[in-house]
Amino acid sequence: MVTNTRRPALSWAGVAGTAHYEVWLNISRTDYDFAASGNLLDLYTKVAEPTGTTYTPTWDISDRWTYRWFVVAVSGSGARTTSDIRTFSLYLPDIETVNDGVAIVNGARDLDKNGTIEPYEDWRQPVATRTADLLGRMTLEEKAFQMFYNVQSYPMSGWHFGPAQPADLHNVLVSTAATRLGIPPVSAGDTTAGYQTTYPLQSALAAGKDYPLDYRLGDMQRKEELEVGARGTLSPLAEVGTKVLYPRIQEGGGENADVAAAQLRAQVAGLQGGPELNPGSVLATVKHWPGEGAGGEAGIVYDAVTIKYHMIPFRAAIEAGAVNIMPGYAGSSYLDPGGPGAGDSAKILNYLRQNIGYTGLITTDWLPSGAWVNAANAGSDVMGGADPGAVGFTMAGFEAQVPLARINDAVTRILRLKFELGIFDHPYGDPVNGPYRFHQPSYTALANQAARESNTLLKNNGVLPVKLNAGDNIVVAGARATDGAACCIWSSYFHPDYGSLTPLEAIRARAAKAGVNVYQDTGPSPKLAVVAVGEPSYTHATAWVDTQPYLPPDQLAVIQNFKNQGIPVVVVLTLPRPIVISDWNGLADAIVVTYRGGEETGPATAGLLFGDYTPRGKLPWQLPRSLDQVLKPGGTDTVADANESWDLPYDLGATDAQRAEIRAKIDAGQPVPTTYGNPLYPYGAGLTGWN
Template sequence: MTASLSTAPDGTRYRDLNRNGVMDPYEDPRLPIAERVADLVSRLSLEEKAGLMIQTIVSTTTDGEVDGPAFMPGRTTAREFVEGSHITHLNIHQIPDPRAMARWVNALQRVAAASGHGIPVTISTDPRHSFTENWGASFTAGHLSAWPEPLGLGAIADPGVVREFADIARREYTAVGIRSALHPTLDVATEPRWARQYSTFGQDADLVGRLGVAYLDGFEGDRLTSASVACMAKHFPGGGPEKDGEDPHFPYGTDQVYPGGMFEYHLEPFRRVIERGVSAIMPSYGVPRGLVLDGERVEEVGFGFNHQIITGLLREKLGFDGVVCTDWGLVTESRMMGKVLPPRSWGVEHLSEIERFRKALDAGCDQFGGEDDPALLIELVRSGAVPESRLDVSVARLLRVKFELGLFDDPFVDEDAAAEVVGSAEFRAIGTQAQSRSTVILPGGSGDAASVLPLRPGTAVHAPDISDEALREAGLEPVAEPADADVAILRLAPPFEPRDHFMLESSFHAGSLAFDDEVVATVAEVAAAAPTVVTVHLERPLLLAPLLPHAHAVVATFGASEGAILDALTGRVPAEGRLPFEIPRSTEAVLAGHSDVPGGTADPVFEGGRATLEVRADA
């Protein structure tokens, strides 16, 4: 039996979530949220409290039925998490079409309404509005409108555009029942080799802060309401300065370093969003090395276990009283698609799993991301190691967000509207235009870019990595050989060092920033036959110098379809991007730089903030 819409003796309509025929205070939509939260916390069992403090990954179904075939067979089902473990914060990866997704969410909310105190489910997701498929960080847009990566929004550098993106993304998320965004990423991109830069706004901390505030404006609004998506800003206190550019998902990337003394620079965007108001914060996996704050050396353990950082800095100094949720898999091992990733318990690997839970609680965390089982939290309380009152503090924060989002009063979505809203023609057009606008057109060294750009109607173009259909739609004439072309367009994939030992590792494009000699030779060969424009997906500050002598222009993109690229090159949508980070001269310059310092490499090819060359279609 699920919660029904009931009428109190005074005429108030409410959901009888515990099905007792009485409008209890937590069910009363007229009461202040603080009163509703306090009433519900007082009613919950230890098991229900522990379940609220777990946020786990769950597989949606391909047909939208709550018990239908799963995208990830073999995982515990959403129903089992809700009914068996009282887990009501569920993080999704693959999703079906919008109508089916909405149907799945509604069915799951009915399951939740029939359980215990009828606590509704909060569905969360990593970013999914662009082009990078990385199961540890982001997903491609799929049915949603496609935009440039956050790095491209940073290239446009306009808070108004970010606010518009976030508002559209909010409308698409809420249409299918997604109410928690595990973003924005407010890390500052100061280490050129780091794989996660595509999900940042770039190297300028002031800009990152301003765009981060605009992002929250679009997703959350002035305050959380039934129309909002709650955001989780990450990775506190700034995850950009990774030693050697390695990522702390992996055992070889644990160290976060500050050789340039720039800790406060990386913290600045978080100061901005905390002052503005944000629902949740996710600490970085990283371990601070040699960091001293207020004259005290910071314990060298992962930030999610770090009392000085979570309680001392975030809670007490910065005044944050929202939810702190750990990054995924701090306590237990992760397995997916035949690969294993050890617990990201960096600096506390010697502790048992139950001791890791306790240390994160003692640090000030409220929720454990990527864990599946609340049993150890329950054991901590039953053994007397942690008082139940400690769980109450975190549970109250978590419930407050659910109430603010209106989930207790109406968690359901309109399945017909979902199909109309998500990926609408209007939203897709705005997103595609932003892809073009984020483009940065840079001068090459083999000729004047203005002699080939903008591409004019009827131009014969050799573009082996762009479809003939897209070329013709742009008014251009595709040709098979460079010698027959007026202009050649070469679309290059970004270089990186492939790795595939750990789970998720193959999705992280890390290591060398240099193009292979064969790639450079191919560019030179084509350029010898025709004026050449090189387009590069700039997910990191790649070493462009070897390409420049062969190109009339090098075009930096940050997540763009072939149509969006051609719109920029023809001038139909003017490119207006600025480089969101510095382009180093060489590997040696990168190695000599400081991981926490923005730019600063010797003799860079292009400075961060370099504006695009102006390319406009003839009037």
């Protein structure tokens, strides 16, 4: 293990006849091909071509646990001889000195406050050594508390449910230093689309398909969290949305498993600051295992063939270095017939371990206290959001009903992860000055770029871009015109601080630059009506009753009203999930889809309307032609739980023969063409120009 320099000297035995050598190192990069399969940790960069048998980097290498390198000897004739792969680790922490009662002894934090540095406190020791030493010092109670949240009330707990205001988070982190062994917690919350700066949801990003940008968004969130010592996030989702009406399809990566996989590689690598968890990482929590996009939170319905499709983004996340996976509420009729939800199903969790080869942490979703013992015994390591003070629950009962070997197994993973994050040596952020580095202009620009690239122009009869004269009038109307919250869900705790512009406000500001007047709902002689419609913000259940998959009558009436007056209509559609739009598709002169586009949705959409940039977003799902394409034939289904074939992509209006072809492609591990079925708008629809 290299611990004394960020520029380690590499050396190797010479090879006779060599003209020069090539040195290849798996340094962290920002230009990975995220669409390509394979472990990011196994990707190498040529860093030098020396003639001798030594090389010292000319730049500082960052902390990481798995550096791999090899040398190629190149002869004068061009013959190449490749060495074995060698490895080293690098960890040179900035030991934090905060008034928390922990002294610095021999350059390390004396966490147990006994005046000497034990192996677990010594950052110079390997992670495995530190983990084993600490586990051996812990009581059963201290171990069990590591599996629980709510460190705010129970300082021995392993996890903090964030986000929290910077000063509050700092106070919680400091309070844990007073515990017997000084084990720090990890703060993680539902910051699924940014910590301070809110970017588009994954389904919107799937419309943009800009994976390097997805990486930069994850990296931006990482930097904002590190400012104040938040070290985790309950995201991203490795879900493919094949159930049209599943409410949380808005959080997943669209209908295309390969797009979702590329997005997961990019976001995990961005959040974790490289191809593995390291001291500069924010811990990504990949969810919801084993793929709720195939049926929803009530039950997953894939079989031995179609499960392969839904595993693609989970495998990609692991390839990118994900070491925390959250099982969802849903059970699986295939993996555990008649069994419980994934978090407390041994069969479903065993599939993750044995069939996928996953060795990292498993954190449950927010299960009731009565399920925690079963979840732990099934193989879950952390009880997500679990409060040890819950009514009817006792830690003593948990310790008595969960075998010690199972607790040790879980806590070993937890401690190893915490050592890899470096929080024993640098547990805090900067609660005073860190917030001033939040939400920088460059971060807002990234969110704006992501919204622009996601926005999708479905149709245009020549009314866009807006080409009106100074003094002309526009009317902006519709249920979403003044709804600043529809841009986002699980939005940043701090999102309201930055006052995102509503569509009306953003259009009015942009129109003013052209001398065009904007009126709300009605105005004198309008040359154009912009009608903002769609579904307001929601999380687990849709905002519309029984997951109604079409515009409510009052929203449709606004579109119809302007059309009846002969006023050209641009519909700006907030589209968190596929809905039926056939009843008004013909009324609209142009349709702009904004999805859940983040805090810059308003300005980005206004810019599109006025031609500030060319549209490029593409639909991440098919749009149904009619409700009949969504409901199963025979009348046994209801809108609330319906989709004609929950586990298949591109199947709206598909024939039985087409569905058989889709299944055959999935079974063979081949890409599935996106042209099946008979939807109103196919997957990938969207104009990339104005005509």
